[in-house]
Amino acid sequence: MSDPLPMFPLSTVVFPGMSVPLHVFEDRYRMLVRHLLEVDDPAQRVFGTVAIREGYEVGDHGAQSVYRVGCMLQLTEVERRDDGTFDIVAVARERLVLEEMQRGADFPQGVAAVLPEPDVEVPQDLLDRARATFTAFRAAMTELQGDPYSGTLPRDPDYLAWTLSALAPLPMAERQSLLEATDATERLILVTQLLTDELRAINVIPSLPATQVARTAWSPN
Structure with a gap:
């Protein structure tokens, strides 16, 4: 994946197929949601997540240390609150490997690549x-x-x-x-x-x- 991917590190591990509900209240992640809503094709409203190894989801410290393997998420539901926050639901898709985390102008971004899932015969x-x-x-x-x-x-x-x-x-x-x-x-x-x-x-x-x-x-x- 050549273009920077919007990133939303979480204090949990997400697996492909999971439905992930999130209450988005911090400014940088509200900007991330608004950015995704500007994408015309709903299938392209994607962002990445990795689990936070040490640190915080929110606040000035941000995510201090994250795992490298995470998931692509597709935004599927959005409810905008009167106070400017969002309640969203995203569905986890394929795995990703985070090569580099970037602060970004408005919200965290990362350089990431899709991690293929091998096709194997399970006994x-x-x-x-x-x-x-x-x-x-x-x-x-x-x-x-x-x-x-x-x-x-x-x-x-x-x-x-x-x-x-x-x-x-x-x-x-x-x-x-x-x-x-x-x-x-x-x-x-x-x-x-x-x-x-x-x-x-x-x-x-x-x-x-x-x-x-x-x-x-x-x-x-």
Whole structure:
């Protein structure tokens, strides 16, 4: 990608297919939204996001340190508030690699390149194991606090890998490792192991889940 890409670093890891709701109130990101709304083709209203390793989403300090692998986001819904803020929804598309972060005149920008997703043949036994592990984890969470999830898992291996990665209630570093995994096979192996570890922790201390359930919305778009 040759032209600078508008960037909106977040304090969370975003996965392809996720629907990302944001309340935009800081001046520089309000300018970013206004910039996107000037683009005639809605499919081209895109910006990038990477997770903040250290620092803040807002304020004078900004994002002090960010991960290099993130996602392209497409602006899909915008609600302009009377106070000049925006409530927006963006859908995560393909992964990106951030080569350079730039301050930009009005809002953060970055030099980024799309990270291709390899087409691999995922073994059926891995797909079955990943589904079974998540089903067991979901059942354990349901016993503790009611079912925190809705819907059914996708059949497509790539979508399944992204869905489980998005739903897994894991710390940021582990979520980032899932985003950076080479392909769906590697991602499913990793998320299955991480969910197995979480399930063991819940079984050992049933009143204290290892982590809070990730509050992310999933939309296979």
